[in-house]
Each structure stands twice: as structure tokens, then as C-alpha cells.
Amino acid sequence: MKEQAYFQENREKNLAELNEWLSIPSISAISAHKEDINRAAQWAADALTRAGMENVEVIPTAGHPIVYADHLHAPGKPTALIYGHYDVQPVDPLNLWDTPPFEPTVRDGKLFARGATDDKGQIFIHIKAVEALLAENKELPVNVKFCIEGEEEISSPNLPIYLNDNTDKLRADMVLISDTSLLEKGKPAISTGLRGLCSLEVDLNTANTDLHSGSFGGGVPNALHALVSLLASLHDEQGRVSVDGFYDGVLPLSPEMREEFVKQGFNEEQLRQDLGLEQLYGEEGYSFVERVGARPTLELNGVWGGFQGEGTKTVIPKEAHAKITCRLVADQDPQHVLDHIEAHLRAHVQPGATLHVKQIEKAFAFNTDPSDPVLQKAADAYEQVYGVRALFTKDGGSIPIVEKLSRVLGIPAVMMGFGLPDENLHAPNEHFNLENFDKGLLTIVQFLKSL
Amino acid sequence: MKEQAYFQENREKNLAELNEWLSIPSISAISAHKEDINRAAQWAADALTRAGMENVEVIPTAGHPIVYADHLHAPGKPTALIYGHYDVQPVDPLNLWDTPPFEPTVRDGKLFARGATDDKGQIFIHIKAVEALLAENKELPVNVKFCIEGEEEISSPNLPIYLNDNTDKLRADMVLISDTSLLEKGKPAISTGLRGLCSLEVDLNTANTDLHSGSFGGGVPNALHALVSLLASLHDEQGRVSVDGFYDGVLPLSPEMREEFVKQGFNEEQLRQDLGLEQLYGEEGYSFVERVGARPTLELNGVWGGFQGEGTKTVIPKEAHAKITCRLVADQDPQHVLDHIEAHLRAHVQPGATLHVKQIEKAFAFNTDPSDPVLQKAADAYEQVYGVRALFTKDGGSIPIVEKLSRVLGIPAVMMGFGLPDENLHAPNEHFNLENFDKGLLTIVQFLKSL
Numbered sequence: 001m002k003e004q005a006y007f008q009e010n011r012e013k014n015l016a017e018l019n020e021w022l023s024i025p026s027i028s029a030i031s032a033h034k035e036d037i038n039r040a041a042q043w044a045a046d047a048l049t050r051a052g053m054e055n056v057e058v059i060p061t062a063g064h065p066i067v068y069a070d071h072l073h074a075p076g077k078p079t080a081l082i083y084g085h086y087d088v089q090p091v092d093p094l095n096l097w098d099t100p101p102f103e104p105t106v107r108d109g110k111l112f113a114r115g116a117t118d119d120k121g122q123i124f125i126h127i128k129a130v131e132a133l134l135a136e137n138k139e140l141p142v143n144v145k146f147c148i149e150g151e152e153e154i155s156s157p158n159l160p161i162y163l164n165d166n167t168d169k170l171r172a173d174m175v176l177i178s179d180t181s182l183l184e185k186g187k188p189a190i191s192t193g194l195r196g197l198c199s200l201e202v203d204l205n206t207a208n209t210d211l212h213s214g215s216f217g218g219g220v221p222n223a224l225h226a227l228v229s230l231l232a233s234l235h236d237e238q239g240r241v242s243v244d245g246f247y248d249g250v251l252p253l254s255p256e257m258r259e260e261f262v263k264q265g266f267n268e269e270q271l272r273q274d275l276g277l278e279q280l281y282g283e284e285g286y287s288f289v290e291r292v293g294a295r296p297t298l299e300l301n302g303v304w305g306g307f308q309g310e311g312t313k314t315v316i317p318k319e320a321h322a323k324i325t326c327r328l329v330a331d332q333d334p335q336h337v338l339d340h341i342e343a344h345l346r347a348h349v350q351p352g353a354t355l356h357v358k359q360i361e362k363a364f365a366f367n368t369d370p371s372d373p374v375l376q377k378a379a380d381a382y383e384q385v386y387g388v389r390a391l392f393t394k395d396g397g398s399i400p401i402v403e404k405l406s407r408v409l410g411i412p413a414v415m416m417g418f419g420l421p422d423e424n425l426h427a428p429n430e431h432f433n434l435e436n437f438d439k440g441l442l443t444i445v446q447f448l449k450s451l
Numbered sequence: 452m453k454e455q456a457y458f459q460e461n462r463e464k465n466l467a468e469l470n471e472w473l474s475i476p477s478i479s480a481i482s483a484h485k486e487d488i489n490r491a492a493q494w495a496a497d498a499l500t501r502a503g504m505e506n507v508e509v510i511p512t513a514g515h516p517i518v519y520a521d522h523l524h525a526p527g528k529p530t531a532l533i534y535g536h537y538d539v540q541p542v543d544p545l546n547l548w549d550t551p552p553f554e555p556t557v558r559d560g561k562l563f564a565r566g567a568t569d570d571k572g573q574i575f576i577h578i579k580a581v582e583a584l585l586a587e588n589k590e591l592p593v594n595v596k597f598c599i600e601g602e603e604e605i606s607s608p609n610l611p612i613y614l615n616d617n618t619d620k621l622r623a624d625m626v627l628i629s630d631t632s633l634l635e636k637g638k639p640a641i642s643t644g645l646r647g648l649c650s651l652e653v654d655l656n657t658a659n660t661d662l663h664s665g666s667f668g669g670g671v672p673n674a675l676h677a678l679v680s681l682l683a684s685l686h687d688e689q690g691r692v693s694v695d696g697f698y699d700g701v702l703p704l705s706p707e708m709r710e711e712f713v714k715q716g717f718n719e720e721q722l723r724q725d726l727g728l729e730q731l732y733g734e735e736g737y738s739f740v741e742r743v744g745a746r747p748t749l750e751l752n753g754v755w756g757g758f759q760g761e762g763t764k765t766v767i768p769k770e771a772h773a774k775i776t777c778r779l780v781a782d783q784d785p786q787h788v789l790d791h792i793e794a795h796l797r798a799h800v801q802p803g804a805t806l807h808v809k810q811i812e813k814a815f816a817f818n819t820d821p822s823d824p825v826l827q828k829a830a831d832a833y834e835q836v837y838g839v840r841a842l843f844t845k846d847g848g849s850i851p852i853v854e855k856l857s858r859v860l861g862i863p864a865v866m867m868g869f870g871l872p873d874e875n876l877h878a879p880n881e882h883f884n885l886e887n888f889d890k891g892l893l894t895i896v897q898f899l900k901s902l
Contacts, residue, residue, distance in 0.1 A: 029762030208727030210878040214848025218748030232683035276659030297669030306753035311480025397665025426663040
């Protein structure tokens with residue numbers, strides 16, 4: 001296609017632009033980065049304007065702004081609502097990054113930076129695909145609306161409100177999203193399922209001051225003892241969640257679904273080696289792709305209390321803390337799950353410890369039908385560029401807003417990912433393989449033309 | 452006694468001097484404070500010189516220096532080796548201090564600073580008692596040697612070496628120590644027992660990188676899950692240590708010992724209220740003073756892993772950590788205890804997690820006979836000043852060097868404490884009640900005269 005030459009000519013310029021965006025530490029979870037968030041939103045708006053999009057807006061919300069733009073000059077053609085996010089995950093532990101997270105660096109054809117694959121690098125593909133189509137053809141083959149938010153990594157608290165208030169403005173025939181991954185290098189995938197998410201924070205208090213283990217050890221509660229025993233009660237020895245009611249709404253895997261998973265031909269031994277694991281671990285009776293794609297999980301993301309410094313401190317800590325998230329599947333209701341976890345914690349907390357639970361995020365899982373013609377066209381587009389047709393997969397991650405966009409607008413979600421599973425999203429040394437950046441541009445152009 | 456007037460006249464000057472010493476952040480556990488440690492040692496040497504002590508030395512060791520001084524001009528009289536330490540505990544969490552730990556402040560007759568009661572404030576009493584005796588009498592009633600070390604809070608790794616090499620130099624008839632507490636305000640105590648101490652660090656690793664719970668949650672080991680389940684296995688539901696062999700060498704409490712504990716008339720309800728506890732907690736069948744004075748304990752002093760910042764981070768941490776100390780009693784062998792804990796950890800670690808154990812401190816418990824005449828004289832000295840004879844107690848804390856000094860030199864240890872149990876040693880807002888500073892000066896003068 002003629003856009004191919006355009007992308008080759010503009011490759012350096014495009015990557016330089018992307019690096020500019022990646023250099024802005026737009027961490028949505030940390031309030032000190034509010035100004036960076038605003039700069040990253042404005043940067044997106046400017047990029048959309050440069051691309052030729054119209055009605056570009058940076059829309060304030062109660063949290064971080066939403067960037068909107070449209071180009072509606074293809075009467076009779078479908079409308080694609082392209083969704084993405086310009087916010088990124090926190091970066092600690094910083095010492096594990098080989099190069100600083102906000103100083104983009106290319107090594108081995110991979111672009112290293114926080115946000116490189118999740119999601120600035122991937123939504124940037126859509127901006128540049130539209131720019132190329134407009135530059136080469138002076139028009140777009142479909143109507144396009146962009147909606148790029150700054151709160152995806154904190155579960156999109158404000159976009160649903162904007163969506164409800166602006167349903168007509170956002171109306172489209174499909175929502176198009178690149179925030180997922182290929183199965184592996186050269187094996188494209190279209191995600192037809194996302195896990196839901198709920199999260200909570202747990203705080204335990206035992207005394208009004210830290211105490212000396214010499215004077216008090218053995219005679220008073222230790223907040224850390226109470227915390228580890230409480231948290232250990234959340235799983236059984238086989239890794240299954242022990243919380244009563246947790247699995248309500250989880251559907252058994254049908255033989256057809258299990259067959260789809262087998263088709264992926266996932267190499268568990270390769271994964272084990274890549275991640276330096278002694279062994280994979282999880283619920284018995286399920287393969288890795290089943291555990292991650294179709295089973296819920298409860299994960300401790302952070303646990304802390306007492307002395308973490310150099311040397312010994314004989315302290316009995318007065319408080320201890322944990323951060324927990326769950327990934328949900330099928331019909332699990334996040335509120336039901338959180339309430340049952342909270343009840344479990346209250347029932348199991350050790351005498352002498354006072355429990356505080358803060359429920360935070362709540363998002364349902366999302367599933368879509370791969371036989372939808374739009375999803376079939378997306379698979380075809382991959383085949384044109386990659387030489388391999390995309391498989392339909394279930395993704396273990398959560399993009400809580402996808403379920404809401406699809407439900408409120410009543411349209412299918414087309415999740416065309418260009419990341420790779422080992423690109424360290426949410427971890428140190430996040431990166432984006434530039435092979436998929438280049439092919440992603442062509443795939444999106446191909447898809448939009450095919451609609 | 453005539454020294455009383457001297458102490459009144461010099462009170463402001465003495466406290467100003469002590470504040471100078473307390474302002475030096477001589478935290479032995481943190482290597483960045485090496486220079487402060489050296490300054491605090493030199494400060495002690497200068498104070499001993501000003502007091503009139505002779506042969507003052509700052510003796511380098513493989514770790515932090517030892518300060519020595521003597522005054523040996525009382526032929527035919529006994530020799531007291533006065534031991535103390537100029538190093539202090541770390542200060543975090545710093546935000547819980549009402550005033551900065553190294554800016555001494557008096558509030559309500561209490562001197563707030565790290566080291567105020569443990570142990571700069573208490574060893575300072577001895578320096579000033581000797582100074583007063585020399586100023587008023589031009590001589591001391593006994594021979595005195597000072598040995599003030601800088602590694603007590605890290606279990607005195609180098610003083611035993613110095614002690615073995617300099618047994619003659621340190622030879623004395625008793626070792627005199629103020630590093631313990633009264634039972635409560637107005638109720639003096641002489642400690643005839645100290646718990647031993649052993650410590651270890653535990654590290655678990657599961658993967659070569661932190662992982663995203665969306666892509667991997669449910670399918671790979673989580674270092675925090677492995678850690679909380681491992682640590683929870685160390686105690687049973689009644690707070691008893693579950694490690695096989697842990698209680699080897701612990702002696703049953705004799706009826707006589709239990710009666711001594713009852714004599715203390717300890718008010719558990721008052722303690723519960725003071726510390727803001729919902730309830731006391733510990734091994735069934737024992738009172739608080741028995742649990743702390745005559746039973747061993749295994750305490751988690753620090754546990755951490757994963758994300759501790761603001762907001763949510765859906766990370767599966769690749770590593771998790773814990774710091775553990777045990778207080779030991781009677782004939783428990785610290786090496787035996789550490790080896791059994793390590794064996795327990797290796798037997799209970801979850802598949803998929805790699806365990807690293809680092810054994811650190813190792814000190815036996817110490818017990819002395821209260822019928823020794825020197826201890827009886829110490830109790831009399833308290834009675835002269837406080838109007839109440841000191842009780843003989845078992846202290847839950849550990850001063851590992853006491854057992855070694857007593858054993859190597861073959862002499863009794865006289866532990867005359869002037870702290871109070873609620874003075875937050877090893878915790879934020881450590882302080883020293885100045886009533887006991889004033890009475891401590893008189894008590895030590897009285898005791899030295901009585902020998």
C-alpha cells in the first residue's frame with residue numbers, strides 16, 4: 001500500500017515525536033504528577049491536530065482530562081471510536097530499570113520507556129495511521145473519533161460519567177482499542193475477553209506506638225503477625241482463593257473454550273525460562289492460558305510494616321498494610337467479590353488487631369463474540385500485514401472502560417493489540433518492540449480501509 | 452548527702468551537656484552514620500576526662516570504637532566496671548516523632564530524644580556521679596573502670612573480642628550497668644535476668660522481574676503470597692512458636708519464680724490502656740510479666756514487598772523480605788534456635804519460591820543470683836533515694852554483652868535501671884523521665900559509697 005512508503009520516510013520523525021510524549025511522566029496514580037498528566041493530555045491534543053483531526057478538545061474532568069477529536073467526512077461509512085490512554089503506571093522499584101523510565105532508549109530494536117507499550121506507543125499508532133491516510137489521500141475511508149483518557153491505570157473513574165453525559169457525541173459502530181498483546185512475536189491476536197478488576201487496601205493496627213520487643217515481645221499483639229496470618233488465609237495450599245463466595249459467577253470452561261486455549265499452542269516451559277521461574281504456579285487442573293484468560297485471581301500487590309532498613313531493629317510494629325487486587329471473569333460482580341473478601345478478613349482477623357478495609361476499584365469482566373464481522377475484518381487486516389491471521393484470545397488484563405464503552409454505546413469492541421507478553425508492562429524496563437510499531441501502522445491502515 | 456547540692460547547682464549544665472551528646476545521631480546499624488558514631492565516642496571520652504577519669508582511650512575496633520577510662524586510687528576497695536553504650540537505634544518511622552529525634556526537647560519533665568533513656572541518658576548518670584564524687588571528695592570510694600561501647604544495638608560484635616584480649620585490663624569485682632527500667636514510676640527494680648537474642652533475615656524470590664497481574668495473575672508464583680504463608684507458619688493460633696525445637700532449653704517456671712512475678716503486682720489493664728491495645732496477646736497460661744520475663748518470643752520486626760506507594764499498582768512482585776528476631780530464655784542456644792528456624796522455613800516454603808536466609812545475631816540469655824551481697828547493696832541504695840527498696844526482676848530485653856562480661860570476668864552483673872517501661876525505647880518519641888535522672892545520680896553515688 002502507498003502508506004508504506006510514507007511510514008518509512010517519516011519513521012525517524014514519528015519515533016522522535018513518540019519519545020517526546022514518553023518523556024512526560026504522566027503517572028495517574030500519584031498526585032504529584034498532576035502537571036505532567038496535563039502536559040501529556042495537551043501533547044496528545046496537539047498530535048491529533050497535526051494529524052489533521054478536527055474538533056480537538058482537552059476536556060477537564062473531576063480527575064485527569066479526556067482528549068477528544070473527530071474527523072466525520074465519510075458519509076455512509078461506519079464510525080470507529082478509537083480509545084486509548086496517555087497515563088502510565090508508577091515506576092518503582094526505580095533501581096531495577098536499566099535506563100531511566102522517562103528517558104526513552106532504543107536497544108535491540110526495542111523502545112524502552114514507561115508507557116512505551118502501555119499505552120502511549122500503541123495509541124500513537126492510530127494517530128499516525130490517520131495522519132498517513134489523510135496525508136496520502138486527503139480523506140479517511142471511515143469516520144473516526146478519538147477518545148484518549150488519563151485515568152486508565154486508576155480504573156477510569158471519570159470517563160464513564162463523561163460517556164453517560166455524551167453518549168451521542170461518542171456514538172460509533174465499533175470501539176477500536178490497541179492496549180493488548182500479540183500471542184508472541186509474529187503471532188497476532190485479537191482479544192475477545194478481558195478480566196474485570198476490583199481492589200482494596202487493608203490496614204491493621206495493634207497499639208498506639210511501635211514497641212520494643214525486649215520489653216513487650218511475647219506479651220502484646222504484633223501487627224505483622226496479625227497481617228501475615230490474615231493474608232495467608234486468603235489462599236489454600238493449592239493457590240485457590242479461600243474466600244467464601246469469591247467464585248460466584250465464574251462459569252465452568254466449556255470444551256469449546258478449552259479447545260480455543262489449546263489452539264494457542266502456548267509454550268509454558270519457554271515462559272518459565274523467560275521469567276526465571278522455578279515453576280509455574282496456580283489453580284490445579286488448568287493450563288497457564290486458562291488460569292490467566294478464564295480464571296479469576298486474588299493478588300497481593302504490596303505488603304509492608306515495621307523496619308525495612310539496614311541492620312536489625314527489635315521493634316514490634318503498631319501497624320501493617322496490604323494492597324490487594326482481583327482479576328475477575330465471566331459474571332463475577334466486583335462489589336460482591338469485595339464484600340465477601342471484606343467479610344472474610346473481618347472473620348479471620350486475629351484478636352488484638354483492628355482492621356480497616358478500603359474498597360477501591362470495581363469493574364466487570366468483558367467478553368465479545370469473535371464471529372462479529374468487524375472482528376473478522378480485523379483478523380484479516382493482521383493477515384495482510386503479518387502473513388498470519390490473528391487468533392481470537394482471552395486476555396488476562398483488565399481495561400475496565402472497555403466493558404462500559406461497549407455496553408453504553410451498544411457496539412462491539414475490537415481489541416487489536418500490538419504489544420508482546422514479555423514487554424514488562426507495569427514493571428521495570430517496559431518496552432515496545434518496534435517491529436510491531438511498524439506493522440501496527442500498516443495493520444490499522446489496512447483495517448480502516450477494509451471497513 | 453553533700454553531693455545532692457552539687458547536682459542541684461549543676462543540673463542545667465549537666466542537661467545541656469547530655470543534650471549535646473543526644474544531638475549526635477550515632478545509629479550503629481546504619482553505615483552512613485559512621486562519622487556520627489566516631490563523634491559520639493569522642494564526646495564520651497571528653498566527658499570522662501572532664502569528670503576526672505584517667506587513662507581515657509578511644510579504642511578502634513573492626514566496627515565502632517570502645518571508650519575506656521579508669522580511676523584506680525582506692526586500694527583495698529572493690530573495683531566496679533561500669534558498662535554502657537553510646538550508640539542508638541534507628542529512628543524511622545520519622546513522621547511519628549513529635550519532635551525530631553536528634554533535637555532533644557523537654558516536655559512535662561521528660562527529655563525526648565533518641566538515646567535519651569537507651570542508653571546515653573543512663574550511662575551519663577554514671578559519668579556525672581563520678582564527677583560529683585571527685586569534685587566534692589577529691590577521691591572515689593571505690594576503684595572505677597568505664598567501658599562504653601558503640602555496638603550494643605547491633606549485638607556487640609567486637610567488644611567480646613576486646614574483652615578476651617584485655618581480660619586483665621577489664622578485671623573488676625562487679626559489672627555495673629544502667630540500661631534497664633524501673634518497674635514503674637517510684638518502683639525501682641534490679642534486673643537479675645535478661646533474655647538472649649538471635650536474628651535473621653529472610654528473602655524470597657520467584658521471578659527475574661516484577662510481573663503484571665493482568666498478564667500473569669493466577670499463573671505464576673507471587674513472592675508475597677509465598678512470604679505471608681511462610682511467615683504465618685511460624686506461630687500457631689495461640690501465639691505459640693510452631694518451630695520444632697524452638698523451646699529446647701526453656702525451663703518450666705518454678706512456683707518460686709511465679710511468686711516473684713506475682714510480687715511485682717503488675718497492672719495488665721493499665722498497660723493495655725497505656726498502649727492503646729484492644730487486648731494483651733501471647734502464649735496461653737502465662738501472665739504478661741511471665742511472657743516477657745521468662746518465655747521466649749519470635750517477632751517479625753519488618754516485612755515488605757511490592758508496591759507501597761499511593762494508589763493501585765497491579766504488580767506481582769518478584770521478591771519479598773522479612774526481618775525476624777527472637778528473645779531467648781534460660782538455656783536456649785541461639786545457634787540451635789536459628790538452625791531450627793531455618794530448617795522450618797526450608798520445609799515450609801511454597802513451591803516456586805527460592806528462599807535465602809541470613810543468620811545474624813546470636814546471644815545467650817543471662818541470669819544472676821539476687822542473694823549476692825552486691826545486689827543487696829544495690830537494692831539498699833535505691834531504698835535510700837526512692838524510699839522504696841528495689842525489687843529483683845527478670846527483664847525481657849537483651850544486652851548480649853552482659854552475659855559475656857559476667858562469664859569471662861567471672862563477676863556478678865548489677866543492673867540498676869533508671870528508665871521507665873513506657874519510655875519508647877526503640878520506638879518514636881523515646882524519652883527519659885528527668886525525675887529518674889536526678890534520683891539516678893543520687894542512687895549511684897549512694898551505691899558506690901556503700902561498697
